[in-house]
Amino acid sequence: MSIVSDIALLQGSTAIASAIIIGCGAIGAALGVGLIGSKYLESAARQPELAGKLFLRMCVISALVDALPIIGVGIALWFSSSAPFTNQLINLLPQIA
Numbered sequence: 001m002s003i004v005s006d007i008a009l010l011q012g013s014t015a016i017a018s019a020i021i022i023g024c025g026a027i028g029a030a031l032g033v034g035l036i037g038s039k040y041l042e043s044a045a046r047q048p049e050l051a052g053k054l055f056l057r058m059c060v061i062s063a064l065v066d067a068l069p070i071i072g073v074g075i076a077l078w079f080s081s082s083a084p085f086t087n088q089l090i091n092l093l094p095q096i097a
Helices: 003-046 048-082 088-097
Strands: none
Touching: 003 048, 003 088
């Protein structure tokens, strides 16, 4: 394999890994927020006098759960834009030619 095909393979693999990171984060956040909402509704139905306190706590936990996909998007964008592993292959080009 030539260095150009190695770079293309690395960039393609980086794009796939970025998509997996973003997809898994989104699925996890959707499941987490769904479970948080259902448990809030169950607990508010059992004790309606605590619904206000529980709502505030549910919002805080929901914000923390939603932070994970945002961090995943940041990491995926970092891998996609900076391509830290591609630079090592590009530095090998003058040695091969």
